[in-house]
Amino acid sequence: MNTLGTETEPLAPIAPDRRGPGSLWAWTGAVAGLAGVVGIQASMAMSAAYNERTAGNAVAIMTEFAGHRTPMLVMHLTLMVSTTLLLVFAAGLQRRLRAGTPEFSLVPTVAAFGLVLTSVATLMGTGLDTELLFGLGNTDQMVPEVAVFASHWMGTIPWLWVGAGVSGVAVAVAVLHHRAAPRWIGWASIVLGGLTLLLGISPLQYMAGFTGPVWVLVAGVGFALADRRAR
Template sequence: MGASPARRNGTPAPCVRDTGRVTVVGHVRHAPGRTVAGRHHSWGNVMSASLSHPSPAGTGPGSVPKPPHSLAERRGWAWAGIVTALGGLVAFVASTPLYPFEDSDLIDNARMVDRLDGPAMWWVFVLQVTFTATALAAVVFGAGLRRRLDRQSPAGSLVPATAYLGMLLVGVMSLVGSGMGTELFHNLRMSDKTDPDTIIADFADINTYGWVWSGLLLTAAALVVAAFRQGAVSRWIGVVSLIFGFLLLVTQLTPFQYMALFVGVPYLLILGAGFAFGRGRAIE
């Protein structure tokens, strides 16, 4: 009377076994004098082993793949833009002692050379080193800007390459200024053996070529398109680029192309700081 319905009907009674990791429920068939439960015990061990040693993520059936690992964007290239701007500022400061002339001296190159003292040669050397560092930093900034725009601009866009080529032109003109510095340094070192007309001509060149940052027009135009048409950079960068791009255009449409350095220094300082301290993006 006390037997369960399953026992009375000959149905195997449910056997509940706790393996320590998973509870196994099965049916065992009772025979006279023994219980057949070994098979269920082995199956429970298999289940326990599979749960205690799961398949590596992303390799087994039903596994969950690991999300891609994102890296913070490196910003050294943005600091190169700041270095470029500071290089232009140093070039302007170093050029100031190289103009000790009075209006009455301008008609006689020999008199102008006599106005130059010993330190003038070393100020020229400072200019040479500054223009070289500025050129290298400009190219690095342009390369980093291109990489940044490549990830954000539509495929096949000319914006990244245009922005880079603008900075490349800045680097080229800075290297030209550096070369003129080398020439002027040696002419001043041997001023007693050098034609004064040659020395003064070199002064005009070093204060012109290295300052013609006309290539920034391309970079500014590219960033305007990237900001307002593609959404590849912040809109405030587009506004800044539009303003400074217009000022750069004015310097190039007038006989004051060397004034591009005065426009380019604050522009690159703002751009470099914006990319260096602005919100970073993950590298995809």
């Protein structure tokens, strides 16, 4: 009985939520990977700076580049989607791997940091898009050399997916060494992630943009299906 003379009922204990983590984070990764694939393909469509017909001619490069604003918009939208969703996938992947690796293992953190690094690269790769999408609409107001630089920028920076390779190798270690997920995810990660990492380290670093998004897509789908079956 309290001081006011009224009885109070004891608080009912709150039952803990025993449901495991869902698979939304993994599907988020799959979407991030798919968006990355589309973004890289859109980047390939903007080849003004690499066209033999316009090589060395800044005005010609700017003129051709001005006709590529549609793929530029596609690249911007898809890579920005990938940029944001990679962060969610990184957080979910770290939590997922922690559940299947030793308590003080660095593997989950390394896997997450690799995806964060990739998110930064895709963000930087789209950093000039707004200026160019509007600026190329009126080339009389643009310095041709700026368009040349931007064309090279969009053909290189968005392709720096080496961080995804780091994440892929970390996932492979977690799966093949600690059995943190189905083994096929580990083998896919060692192949796609390892290749992405090697390409990213090599002077052919931009080729990591071909395999990095594919690994993110495969890993996202793989973890989503594996966790659904586990429930």
